[in-house]
Amino acid sequence: MTRQPQPVLTIPQLHEFLERDFPQVAEDFIVTEIGPMRLCLRLVPGDRHLRPGGTVSGPAMFALADCAVYLAIIAHVGEEALAVTTSASFDFMRKPEAGRDLDAEVTLLKLGRGLVVGDAALRNDGSDALVARATLTYSRPRE
Amino acid sequence: MTRQPQPVLTIPQLHEFLERDFPQVAEDFIVTEIGPMRLCLRLVPGDRHLRPGGTVSGPAMFALADCAVYLAIIAHVGEEALAVTTSASFDFMRKPEAGRDLDAEVTLLKLGRGLVVGDAALRNDGSDALVARATLTYSRPRE
Amino acid sequence: MTRQPQPVLTIPQLHEFLERDFPQVAEDFIVTEIGPMRLCLRLVPGDRHLRPGGTVSGPAMFALADCAVYLAIIAHVGEEALAVTTSASFDFMRKPEAGRDLDAEVTLLKLGRGLVVGDAALRNDGSDALVARATLTYSRPRE
Amino acid sequence: MTRQPQPVLTIPQLHEFLERDFPQVAEDFIVTEIGPMRLCLRLVPGDRHLRPGGTVSGPAMFALADCAVYLAIIAHVGEEALAVTTSASFDFMRKPEAGRDLDAEVTLLKLGRGLVVGDAALRNDGSDALVARATLTYSRPRE
Numbered sequence: 001m002t003r004q005p006q007p008v009l010t011i012p013q014l015h016e017f018l019e020r021d022f023p024q025v026a027e028d029f030i031v032t033e034i035g036p037m038r039l040c041l042r043l044v045p046g047d048r049h050l051r052p053g054g055t056v057s058g059p060a061m062f063a064l065a066d067c068a069v070y071l072a073i074i075a076h077v078g079e080e081a082l083a084v085t086t087s088a089s090f091d092f093m094r095k096p097e098a099g100r101d102l103d104a105e106v107t108l109l110k111l112g113r114g115l116v117v118g119d120a121a122l123r124n125d126g127s128d129a130l131v132a133r134a135t136l137t138y139s140r141p142r143e
Numbered sequence: 144m145t146r147q148p149q150p151v152l153t154i155p156q157l158h159e160f161l162e163r164d165f166p167q168v169a170e171d172f173i174v175t176e177i178g179p180m181r182l183c184l185r186l187v188p189g190d191r192h193l194r195p196g197g198t199v200s201g202p203a204m205f206a207l208a209d210c211a212v213y214l215a216i217i218a219h220v221g222e223e224a225l226a227v228t229t230s231a232s233f234d235f236m237r238k239p240e241a242g243r244d245l246d247a248e249v250t251l252l253k254l255g256r257g258l259v260v261g262d263a264a265l266r267n268d269g270s271d272a273l274v275a276r277a278t279l280t281y282s283r284p285r286e
Numbered sequence: 287m288t289r290q291p292q293p294v295l296t297i298p299q300l301h302e303f304l305e306r307d308f309p310q311v312a313e314d315f316i317v318t319e320i321g322p323m324r325l326c327l328r329l330v331p332g333d334r335h336l337r338p339g340g341t342v343s344g345p346a347m348f349a350l351a352d353c354a355v356y357l358a359i360i361a362h363v364g365e366e367a368l369a370v371t372t373s374a375s376f377d378f379m380r381k382p383e384a385g386r387d388l389d390a391e392v393t394l395l396k397l398g399r400g401l402v403v404g405d406a407a408l409r410n411d412g413s414d415a416l417v418a419r420a421t422l423t424y425s426r427p428r429e
Numbered sequence: 430m431t432r433q434p435q436p437v438l439t440i441p442q443l444h445e446f447l448e449r450d451f452p453q454v455a456e457d458f459i460v461t462e463i464g465p466m467r468l469c470l471r472l473v474p475g476d477r478h479l480r481p482g483g484t485v486s487g488p489a490m491f492a493l494a495d496c497a498v499y500l501a502i503i504a505h506v507g508e509e510a511l512a513v514t515t516s517a518s519f520d521f522m523r524k525p526e527a528g529r530d531l532d533a534e535v536t537l538l539k540l541g542r543g544l545v546v547g548d549a550a551l552r553n554d555g556s557d558a559l560v561a562r563a564t565l566t567y568s569r570p571r572e
Contacts, residue, residue: 024194048191051167052167057206058205058206058228058231059202059203059205059206059209062202062205063200063201066202084235085201085235086235086544087233087234087566088201088231088233089230089231089232089233089375089421090230090232091230091396091403091421091423092227092228092229092230093395094396109377109379109419110416114568114571115515117419119419130395130396133421135375135377135419135421137515137516139543139544142543142571230373232375232518234538234539234564234566237539252520252562253520253559257400257428258425260522260562262562273538276538276548276564278562280373280423280520282400282401285400285428310481334477337453343492344492344495344517345488345489345495348488349486349487352488370521370524371521373518373520373521374517374521375516375518375519376516376517378513378516381513
């Protein structure tokens with residue numbers, strides 16, 4: 001069995017980190033769960049996240065997935081503001097439902113010293129239908 | 144030789160389309176070039192596109208690439224508001240420079256009746272250094 | 287809740303399909319499990335799948351993931367020999383172990399009339415460490 | 430202008446490298462061109478690369494693209510046998526033509542100390558129609 005890395009930060013610590021380092025987006029997101037190699041982040045959509053018809057836009061889904069995987073990394077390795085997104089791939093399955101929150105359920109697939117790979121499944125709050133699935137890779141700074 | 148499809152809409156027609164169908168983002172973007180299987184779109188960044196330090200954010204790069212490929216499709220097949228983004232993959236090469244416009248140079252790799260695949264190279268205005276490279280796929284509605 | 291599509295073919299029927307339509311690779315693969323939106327396929331590596339050192343090669347991992355998702359589709363929609371792979375993305379996490387079978391655990395993320403998206407997690411037999419993760423998209427023929 | 434890195438190995442040196450380090454595939458491939466941040470590799474298909482109907486298989490296209498980008502890296506940084514493929518994404522545009530060689534035209538998009546990203550356009554010999562387009566990322570060993 002692979003030993004699972006454990007989170008080293010709590011949900012309140014992650015919210016503090018967001019407010020301090022990413023004040024421009026901190027109010028959009030709520031960390032709802034955290035666990036070994038896992039984290040769930042909720043987007044509470046404001047007008048700027050919506051397309052006509054009231055569905056969450058592509059760029060807002062990108063922001064949600066990117067923030068969610070980034071927070072999952074921070075939660076496991078501590079604050080490391082220099083990790084950078086090197087790639088992101090998205091599959092869009094169905095339109096998000098209008099007027100509902102969007103949840104990203106992150107699984108860290110690899111937590112290496114050089115590269116971290118995370119998977120984010122996006123679903124509307126309370127639904128099990130996949131809206132989108134994203135995989136993001138981050139490069140950690142070399143010591 | 145493969146016969147190259149030609150654009151059927153002009154730059155002013157594309158700007159009209161943007162303003163009518165995507166008024167919330169129309170002012171962010173300028174179509175600067177159009178040609179067979181090609182289109183260039185410029186993002187003139189506003190505060191909402193920037194991260195601390197003044198560089199364009201990941202979600203804004205997503206918006207630029209998605210809008211650029213979508214407009215390239217519209218330019219070649221006419222207005223078809225129902226084509227949907229089914230996948231997007233991004234490689235981020237270097238940080239965009241602060242305070243500069245960001246250009247997306249689109250090449251349509253496949254313009255099928257079912258699927259369209261477009262490539263977008265993102266560079267700062269006047270630079271030949273790649274900031275990011277995106278590939279997006281769209282599904283066209285079945286008649 | 288989303289109603290889960292159920293498989294319509296059995297494991298022996300899938301093996302028959304492989305032997306009839308893909309005789310050149312049929313002996314490499316064994317379907318080990320099947321369920322709603324799921325399928326597991328095992329690669330029993332031969333010399334032609336190995337790199338020096340005895341680990342399974344990248345092309346062999348591609349073959350495993352592609353075959354696994356394809357069989358998952360066939361298992362759910364019946365024999366449909368014309369579905370074509372339109373895109374594939376792979377993240378490679380760690381080297382496969384030498385001398386061991388490689389398992390692909392497939393989850394169908396979307397089973398649409400036009401596009402099907404499947405996820406394949408590759409692990410060595412009996413290990414929970416991810417060797418690679420692939421996402422593949424197939425276009426189904428229009429009727 | 431970005432200064433373009435120049436190749437440090439010649440075509441015969443790359444062929445020697447292939448024969449010595451990858452003897453099992455060396456006879457499949459011919460380097461046909463090399464230039465700043467560029468390399469072209471040809472697959473001369475044998476029976477093991479073909480699907481029924483005589484077209485080159487997906488795994489063989491994976492092998493071609495992976496080998497082509499890898500050789501482009503080696504050509505620019507010298508022999509570095511430990512660089513590993515960390516991700517690969519493919520878009521398949523059209524079926525390769527039966528009985529014809531398949532060319533991969535590689536452009537290195539980023540040649541960093543940590544990560545290298547390369548793009549490979551696959552076309553049948555003498556055709557300008559894109560068969561597939563791949564993007565591959567490699568991690569270079571930390572010194």
